[in-house]
Amino acid sequence: MESCRNVLIEFVYREAHAQIQSLGSGIRHKYNVDEVIAYALNRLPAMFASTDIELQQKRQECILMRENITKMTRQALIAVRRDPLRQPQPLADIELANAPYALLGVQELLGWQNLMWCDVPKALEESLENAIAKYNSGNLSPRVSKYGALGRRQINTQMYLTKTSQKCSVAPESKQREYDAYMIESNHLVHSLERLVIRMAQNRAQNFPPSELKFIRLEDVLARTLNRLPPLYATSEKGLNHLRYYAQMNIGSEVAIIVHEEMLEVRNLSYQKIDPLMFQRIRHEREHSLVKVRKLLLNRDVRWQNLLEVVSQSLELAKNGKVCWERSPSKTSVM
Numbered sequence: 001m002e003s004c005r006n007v008l009i010e011f012v013y014r015e016a017h018a019q020i021q022s023l024g025s026g027i028r029h030k031y032n033v034d035e036v037i038a039y040a041l042n043r044l045p046a047m048f049a050s051t052d053i054e055l056q057q058k059r060q061e062c063i064l065m066r067e068n069i070t071k072m073t074r075q076a077l078i079a080v081r082r083d084p085l086r087q088p089q090p091l092a093d094i095e096l097a098n099a100p101y102a103l104l105g106v107q108e109l110l111g112w113q114n115l116m117w118c119d120v121p122k123a124l125e126e127s128l129e130n131a132i133a134k135y136n137s138g139n140l141s142p143r144v145s146k147y148g149a150l151g152r153r154q155i156n157t158q159m160y161l162t163k164t165s166q167k168c169s170v171a172p173e174s175k176q177r178e179y180d181a182y183m184i185e186s187n188h189l190v191h192s193l194e195r196l197v198i199r200m201a202q203n204r205a206q207n208f209p210p211s212e213l214k215f216i217r218l219e220d221v222l223a224r225t226l227n228r229l230p231p232l233y234a235t236s237e238k239g240l241n242h243l244r245y246y247a248q249m250n251i252g253s254e255v256a257i258i259v260h261e262e263m264l265e266v267r268n269l270s271y272q273k274i275d276p277l278m279f280q281r282i283r284h285e286r287e288h289s290l291v292k293v294r295k296l297l298l299n300r301d302v303r304w305q306n307l308l309e310v311v312s313q314s315l316e317l318a319k320n321g322k323v324c325w326e327r328s329p330s331k332t333s334v335m
Helices: 008-021 033-041 052-064 066-079 099-110 117-138 148-161 173-186 194-207 218-226 237-250 252-272 280-296 307-319
Strands: none
Touching: 008 033, 008 052, 008 066, 008 173, 033 066, 052 066, 099 117, 099 173, 099 280, 099 307, 117 280, 117 307, 173 280, 194 218, 194 237, 194 252, 218 252, 237 252, 280 307
């Protein structure tokens, strides 16, 4: 969930990359960094946070755990060295579905580096213009393109085609650091209990009066519940199914009790004060960006959940010469 995060992931992520990079170049490829991270997280205490205040508090606690993080990451390197004969089935996209993962997919599709939500409308529009320009360039006959405005059309088209090199989002260092932490959630690992807790909380919510539900945020319940349960991270379909089966058989009833207790606790705490959710600024930026994308794509239904699919379909239409977006006058004048 976008605003519920095990803060330890940031620290284990950096430690795992550092230790792998310290190995010889001939051995680094034998490690899957996500497996290293998952192994270490499953042997460290959970540090989930859902608000900006909790995020800063948990980071301070993680700093005090640095020695243990280093030790567990080193053990992970010993335990999860890749077996060339073992090819685990990767996690399904539906298991990885979250806003950072969607943003990463769009980044790769549009050929950007460090893409931020605020850059998505601009990046998408440029990619659509380049695609339609390439289509028109391929459909111009040499005889027609020699004359007048049609000749200028080809020149302008070629100008667009030169813009296909990879772009990079530029932002202040503080914002880039925040996005670096935000995007860690796009890694190929999931907590096997997260969906179970969410489903239980949603079912339990039916027993609360509406006047109380407005004080119970799902992110807060999820973070507090997962902090009381064993970390069960998986990086493959088989591992995820195994951990979910284990949870169902061994701690299912315990999870249900904890979820209910934490919903009551969150309600009582929220009567006094509701702190801003984690990554509130990025969430606001995402929603503002999606509004622009909807307008660009002629009021098409666009959400982060279907963003990658919509962007892919729009690019495909542009590559086939179909204008499916609202073009600025400066762009239409050169066609």
